[in-house]
Amino acid sequence: MENNLIVSASPHIRASVSTRRIMLHVVVALLPVTVYSVVIHGLSAVWVLIASIAGALLGELVMEKGRRLPVTLDDCSALLTGLLLALTLPPMLPWWIALVGGLAATILGKQMFGGIGHNLFNPALVGRAVVFVSWPGYFVAGYAKSAAIGIANTASHKAIQTAVEVASGASPLAAMKLVYDPTTSPTGLRGVPQGLAGSSYYRPLLFANPWGCLGEVSALLLILGGIYLVATRVIDWRIPVIYVGSVVVLTIVIGRDPLFYMLAGGLLIGAIFMATDYTTSPLARNGKVVYALGLGLVTWLLRGWSNNPEGVMFAILFMNALVPLIDRYILPSRYGKVKEKKGEKEAGEVVPG
C-alpha cells in the first residue's frame, strides 16, 4: 500500500476551539448592547463604533505589514479590541478621536509588545486611556448631550438627568462624585447624587441609560452577555463575579448603595469584558481569584478617594501590571505536592532522583 502516514506527537485529536471562535463568541456577547447603544444614541454612536473598529484593524494591519509578519486580522482579536474600545467611549466623541483610540489600542497596546498573547495591558483600555488623557473634556461633558435623551422621559430618568446636568454632563457615577462629597456630608444621601435620592434609579441603569459610554446603555444586556460567555466557557466566572462582588461588599462596608455602584459606570463592562481578557489576566484559577480581589479593592479605592471618576479603567490597567507577578507566585494547586504518609519510611527516601 502506498504510505502517506503522518507521524506526529500525541494528542491526535483536538477540541473544536480556536482563537477566532473565542473572539467571535465575545463579539456575539457584545452585539445586543452594541445594537441597543445605537438605538439609544443614534448616529453618533455609529460613527464612534466604525471609527474605533477601523482604527484597531488599521493599527494591527500596519504594524504587521511593517514588521513583515503574517497578518492576523482573521483571528478577529483586533475587531474585538476595536469594538470593546468603542463601547467604552462617550457617544458624543468626534469620530477622529475614536480612530486615534483604535490605532493606539492595537499599535501601542498590542503590537508594540509583540502581538496577540504578549501585551501587558488590555489593548482596548490602552486606547481608551490615550483618548481619556488626551481629550478629557469629552469624558466629563460628552455624555448627556446624546441624541436620544428625549426617549427617556420617566420620573427616574428625569432624576438622573437632573443630577447629571448639575454635574454638567457627566455620567451618573461621575455626577455622584462631583455632586456628592462624602467627606463633607457623611450623613447625607448614602452615596447617590442629590437628584436621585429616593427615586428608583436602578431601572434606567438596567434597561436604558443614555448618560454613559456606549456600552453602559443597559447593565442587563451586559450581564446577559456575561452569562453567555460563562455558558460557552469562553470566560471563567471567577473574575467578573469576584470583582463585582468585592466592590459590592466594600461599598456596603462604607455604607453606600452597592447596587448603584454596580450598575452605574464601567464596572460591569470592565468586569465581564475587560478584566477577563486572556492575555492580561492570570493563567491559573487561583491567580484569577487574587487578581479579581485586587481589582475590587483598587476600584473601590479609586472610586472613593481619587479625583478621577475612572475607577474601573485604571484599576484594570494597574492590576494588568501585576499579572506577571501573580502568575509567578500564585500557582495552581499541584498534584503530588504532599508530605509523605505518616508511619512510612523517613521522608526523602521516596523521591528518586
Added chain:
Amino acid sequence: MSIATRLFDRVRGGVHPPTYKDLTATEPIREAQAPSTVVIPMRQHVGAPCTPVVKKGSEVRVGTLIGDSEAYVSAPIHSSVSGKVIQVAPQAHPAGGDVLAVIIESDGEYRPEPALSVPEPWENLEPREIHRAVRDAGIVGLGGAAFPTHVKLNPPHDYPIDTVILNGAECEPFLTSDYRLMLEQPEAVLEGLLVIMKAVGAPRGIVAIEDNKPQAIKSMSAVTRGGGIEVSSLKTRYPQGAEKVLIDSLLKREVPSGGLPMHVGVVVQNVGTAHAIARYFSTGMPLVKRVVTVTGSIVREPSNLMVPIGTSFAAAAEACGGFTEPPGKVLMGGPMMGLAQYTLEVPVIKGTSGILALSLKETAYIVPGEPVCIRCGRCVDACPMGLIPTYLAAYAYNEKWDSLQRLNIQDCFECGCCAYACPTRNPLVQLIKTGKVELARRKTRMESRAAELAAAAPGEEGGNGE
C-alpha cells in the same frame, strides 16, 4: 467543601473529548488468526529488553519461551504461534526505532508447547510464588504502559499495600478492549483481582469503571461478592484512568511528586492484566495474545480482536475488512496518548491496546513553528497534575532549563489534555517531551562529567589550583 476550598483547591484538570466508543462497544471479542509470519520484538515492556533464546531454524510451539532476561524489571517473551523461527533480526517497532525481533513462520496449527502445564491453584501459593508465576507467564501491564507486573506485585516491605485498584476506566477515546473483557468475562477479571490482592497482601480491592459504561459496572457488580471488593463508578473524564488521577479520585490520596502508587499504599493494575493473570492460572498458557480494539471511521469492520502477539498492524486491519480509504494516521493506542506509526508493518506487542486509523481529513496536522499562546489558561485548567503547560512548552522551546525544573516538568505524564484544549493548536506535549528528554540528557552529561573530573583528580590533590 467550603467556598474557599472550592475556589482555591479545585478538582484538577481533565477534558471531555468525544468517546467514539460506539464504533466497537457492541462488538464481542473475536479470535484472530495470526498471519503466516509473526514478528515478536524482544522489547515488549518497560525495563530491560529480552535476549532471544531461540535461533534461526528453531522449532517453536504456542507458549514456547523465545526471549528472557536476567534483569529484575523485565518479563520473558513467548511464541504466539507454532512453527519455525526464520530470522532473528532488528525490525520496526511500534514504539519507534528498530528492535531485535524473533520472526516465526506459523504452521497454522497453534500446537501448544508440551512442557506447559496448568499451575497449582493460586489459592495454595505464597505471594512469593505468585510473583514467580506471573513473571514466568510474561505478564506485563496491558493498559499500554507495559510495566512488568511481577515487579508491581512485589513492593518493598517498607510500603504496606492496603488497596488494589483494578483500572477499568479506559478513558482514552475509541478503545473498548477492557470494556468488552469486563462485559464478557467478569469472573476472570475478578479472579485476577483476587490473585493480585493476595500477591500484595491487600485487604481491599476496587474495580474502577467510568460512569459512561453502566453495562460494565453492572456486569462486574454481579460477580463481586464481598470479600473486600467493591465496584466504584468514576466520573467520565479524561485522563481518569491515569494511575495518579485514579488514586486521587477514589481514595483522595496524592502520590508524592516523583513517587509511585505504592508510596500511598496502593497498587493499580489494568483490567486486561488481571484477566491475563486469571487465564494463566486456569490454563498455564503464558501471555501470547491480547485484546486489541481495531477501530476508526475508515476501518471497514471496527472490532475487538484477540490477537496473537507479533501480528502486524496490517494483518490486524485486514482481519477487520481493511480500510475504506488510505489512512492519514495510524496509531498504537488511543488518540490522546497513542503513538503514530510510519508503517503498518509493525507488530502488535503486549502493550498494544488499540490500533486506530484516522482518515487524512480527521488528522489534525500541526504545522511546526513558534509556540503561539493567547494565555487563555485552558491548558492550565486541563492539566490533571496542576502544572502550567504553556510555560513548560515555552521554557522548553527557549531552553530555560532551570525554569523547567522550577515548574516541575517531571510531573507531566504526557496525557495530552493541554494540547487537546489549546485553541491555538500549540504543540505543547511535543515541546514538553523534548524538554524532558533534553533535561535528562543534560543531567547524565553533567553526572558523567563530574565522574570524569573525580577520576582525573584522585585523592586530596584535587583542591589545589596550581
